[in-house]
Amino acid sequence: MEINPAVTFKHDRSVMYSKRPRVVIVGAGLGGLTLGMLLHKADIPFDIYERAIEVKPLGKHVSAIKMCNEQRGLEFSIDFEGHEEEFGANGYMITRPALYDLLLRQIPKERIHLGKKALTMDQGGNGVLVRFSDGTEAEGDILVGADGPYSAVRQGIYAKLKKAGTLPPSDMLPLPFSTVCLVGQTRPLTPEEFPDIAQEQCQLRRTIGTDKMYSWSTYNTAQNTVAYFLIQFLTGESSKENDSFKNSEFGPEAVLAMCEEVKDFPVISGGDHKYTMADLFAWTNKEHISKFMLEEKVFKTWYHCRAVLVGDACHKLNPAGGVGPANAVQDAIVLANLINGLPFHPIAEEIKEAFKAYQDERMPWVKDAHKISQSHKTMVGHSLASNAARYVSKHMPTWLFNRIQARAFSYRPQVAFLPLAEDNGRVRPAPQPSMSVKGPVEFEEVTTYTV
Template sequence: MEINPAVTFKHDRSIMYAKRPKVLIVGAGIGGLTLGILLHKANIPFEIYERAAEVKPLGSAVYFNCTTANFFKQCGIYDEFVSLGKHVSSIQMCNEDREVKFSIDFDNHEKEFGANNYIIPRPQLIDLLLRQLPKERVHLGKKVFSMEQGGNGVLIRFSDASEAEGDILVGADGAYSAVRQGLYAKMKKAKKLPTSDGLPLPSSTVCLVAQTRPLTSDEFPDMTLERCQFRNTISHEKMYTWTTFTTAQNTICWVALLFLDEKIGKTNDTFLNSEWGPEAASAMCEEIKDFPIISGGDKILRLQDLMDRTPKEQISKAMLEEKVFKTWYDCRTVLIGDACHKFNPYGGVGATNAMHDAIVLANRINGLPFHPIAEEIEDAFKAYKEERFHWAQSAYETSRVHRAMVGQSTASKCSRYAVKHIPAWLFKRIQARAFSYRPQVAFLPFVEDTGRVKRAPQASLYVKAPVESEKAVSSHTLKCWIINIGNLMGRL
């Protein structure tokens, strides 16, 4: 396949058969799978390529707020999603003495924004998304070696010497995206890359995540409670914060967060790990094993008690970065999710924003004409970024506030004091702004949004597929023809 932006030919769609662009998605995480599901429903050809040789049950819990409910409802899997998740109505802020100092409550979200918030274990979520896709469309063990793009299409070469060709390349492959790195290298060489996008990812924290086996109420009494017990425990002096969540599967998802000082975060690669893997977890487990946790019963439990009930190969550790990149696309290549904006998980906005990216990008791709040229594709990517960038930047700021709130610095203590004493009217206003963006898929049946707070505008919601546009034009032409015939008959 020749990838040459200088190739010139007459692009006459009138002599071409109707052809939708083929989309190559790199990364089978939340964003990549969501996009694949939507393209599948739109009958747009796609393939998903994942570097991992198998889908591993790594990670802890994923928090979804009301802004993603429309996606699950439009795809017909909302009830199953709810059955796999556990309703979250508050976040408890605790200390090392196992005392709840205060809680952040949001029990009225269904009334205000049309849906509740849920915690769902990441393995269960990935399995739910994978089951919505044809198995033959997801290719494992495909590590990107190189990529090319131009006027005729895109070409990916993998480390196993195989290749893939298409019209659009989507980088959904996480914070250390191979697609982003390949794209940026070429843009930097062409002097098209902003200086800030070429800088290393700044890291503020190191995270240990895991999920226990199913537990009994004797082992963890709070397991019997209907709603998720979401607890952040903040150390008095140690640079650690740890969190536990109860799940619908009777497991405990747990997270330990180590705060790094600014110098280490920018220059030290000791903890660097581009994947959520178990290899580097042992030493950190030893450091945190005696940290106290609240179980809801009389037993005095520590993190060690959760570790003992957690499969060792499922305890993973990773460096956590925070950044919103300026460059999201170029020519036929576009980025979504962590590949273009990375948030600290304590903000609880990473998964939702990856889904929002996928929804808007799917709307824009679905709106492309048959046989789109590179300029038309890039215009669609530009519109995608214009709709999403503001919201991603806002989510980034939110995640930084939440990350700071669970820290040990003076600013963190002030932040917790402010949240604890925030007036109800102000908290309500902040929530209304954050949860007003509830995007929907333009080419699936719309969902009635029952939230009292009005949805924010969504430009991509009104983008039509080329077949829909043709039908509209044909209908208008037929109507004009009938009117003209009527007028002619009247004159006769």
């Protein structure tokens, strides 16, 4: 297929690869895999291209976040009891490898291509073309960038918009960051080793450092492991030290150095054991410990022509609020609904309108999620604002907490082309415009007349 950017909106349905648009997904994170799974169920052709050579790898009900101190004492608890009655389902902690495995099982193996680092992209009225570092290419009708905060697809889109003078100034700025995160997960443990393992519910504990610029969290999983993540709050100097790593994962040496720095941090096991982070590291395969920059930004531009962004590629949220993965999945649900609603052999303008509807629906909720992640980051920080945030959370009236929860959990998007989940929550779901989008077959049935 010949791509000619100069004819960006030439309307020619005849050059489509198939009746349904072929979707090229760059990135096999949660957003990319969820979208691939849904497109597969909608019988829409797609391929996923991932730069890594492997996709790195269900849960226990969590009813509270327990805020603790370095003396292993409980300061206060943020409770989530009653979620099933209010919102139709309880919250669960699921490890990322378990969720990845669940999604991968829904996608044909031949649809996922590993070791594919995207270098350049072209798009026009007749389709998209992506070139990879190994010399191969991928062609299709729609390009989805699900390739993380330093998305190659986003860089390709923004380069064209910047050249045309239509990229918002804020989108030109680099990703800001103020924290670094260390994450890991132990091998399966016994209740004798770690008493929390025996608990039916997930014990999510967050500890705030007294005289150190760290907070750290642990929680037990349904696989009898203990997952953990530590957040380091950067100062001006430490931010400069970490700046050179911001475009990629930290290497093994940097991971081990951070482990050494935090090894004596106290850990609560649910029993009398006086564990520290060193014990969790000893129970963990070193390949299962990672160190990442925690960038934070909601971009204004999510699409251009036939290319669109999902997840961290268009909104990078601080993990302190735990809302980043959920929003990537919600992106995929809404985008899948709208791609499925495209007419047969859609033209570029129709694809662009679907992308606009996707961003219009998701943007307000992403901005809310960004505020949530910011508030949680503040709560586990070390500033005066952090102390104030913890005081407010500890003494917040029940009615106000319930009101905040109602807003946060009212958005419960569903897949329009699959059987709907029964929603018996007392708090009704917020409007979901993409749910009303019909597939092309349904559309044709409505508009076909018998003569």
